[in-house]
Amino acid sequence: QSALTQPRSVSGSPGQSVTISCTGTNGDVGAYNFVSWYQQHPGKAPRLIISDVTKRPSGVPARFSGSKSGNTASLTISGLQAEDEADYYCCSYAARNYVFGTGTEVTVL
Amino acid sequence: QITLKESGPTLVKPTQTLTVTCTFSGFSLSTSGVGVAWVRQPPGKALEWLALIYWDDDTRYSPSLKRRLTVTKDTSKNQVTLTMTNMDPVDTATYYCAHRGPANNWFGPWGLGALVTVSS
Numbered sequence: 304q305s306a307l308t309q310p311r312s313v314s315g316s317p318g319q320s321v322t323i324s325c326t327g328t329n330g331d332v333g334a335y336n337f338v339s340w341y342q343q344h345p346g347k348a349p350r351l352i353i354s355d356v357t358k359r360p361s362g363v364p365a366r367f368s369g370s371k372s373g374n375t376a377s378l379t380i381s382g383l384q385a386e387d388e389a390d391y392y393c394c395s396y397a398a399r400n401y402v403f404g405t406g407t408e409v410t411v412l
Numbered sequence: 413q414i415t416l417k418e419s420g421p422t423l424v425k426p427t428q429t430l431t432v433t434c435t436f437s438g439f440s441l442s443t444s445g446v447g448v449a450w451v452r453q454p455p456g457k458a459l460e461w462l463a464l465i466y467w468d469d470d471t472r473y474s475p476s477l478k479r480r481l482t483v484t485k486d487t488s489k490n491q492v493t494l495t496m497t498n499m500d501p502v503d504t505a506t507y508y509c510a511h512r513g514p515a516n517n518w519f520g521p522w523g524l525g526a527l528v529t530v531s532s
Contacts, residue, residue, distance in 0.1 A: 304475060306458065337517035341459070348508060349451075349459065351520035360520070392459050396517045399472050403451070406458040 325393030414438035434509030445514025
């Protein structure tokens with residue numbers, strides 16, 4: 304199975320909104336509502352920020368939201384803050400397995 | 413509070429077998445639906461899902477690495493072990509283990525990771 308496709312980088316000014324896409328196939332993203340998103344700061348372990356396409360775990364700021372349409376899932380950060388500068392990865396269940404995305408670097412200008 | 417910690421060699425030679433252990437606390441791998449996943453990340457590159465072991469010993473592997481991977485658990489010691497055979501320099505990466513809760517299709521929390529370098 305191939306990695307899910309994400310843009311290499313996105314950027315925005317503080318307060319702006321950015322959206323990261325995660326494109327898979329009808330065998331993973333398109334087949335299941337089991338897309339999760341992870342935030343990773345340099346030198347740190349990944350941290351779950353969205354589960355099951357749209358669910359935000361306790362402690363994750365409300366500016367993070369997820370959605371899905373067809374074979375593409377999206378993560379939106381509304382009201383970008385300096386601490387949101389990090390790498391972001393999507394992950395999808397794929398029939399007995401899991402597959403991660405290629406990763407997106409978010410830069411706060 | 414759930415915590416996980418990876419341990420293992422920092423350096424292995426090409427063709428050798430890697431063994432990394434995940435020691436966890438705050439949950440039991442004998443609880444229905446619980447699992448522990450392994451994910452790796454080469455320096456400067458993306459995360460790659462490797463394997464998942466469930467409470468009932470059901471094990472799933474990345475199709476591309478299936479022939480080289482084995483994951484086992486020791487419930488009494490709260491440990492999960494990943495074994496990868498025939499190591500190559502391209503396998504140089506930080507190896508993470510992560511908790512998978514009952515009926516969840518996401519991973520968290522994660523261990524801090526263990527950097528393994530493959531070099532002669």
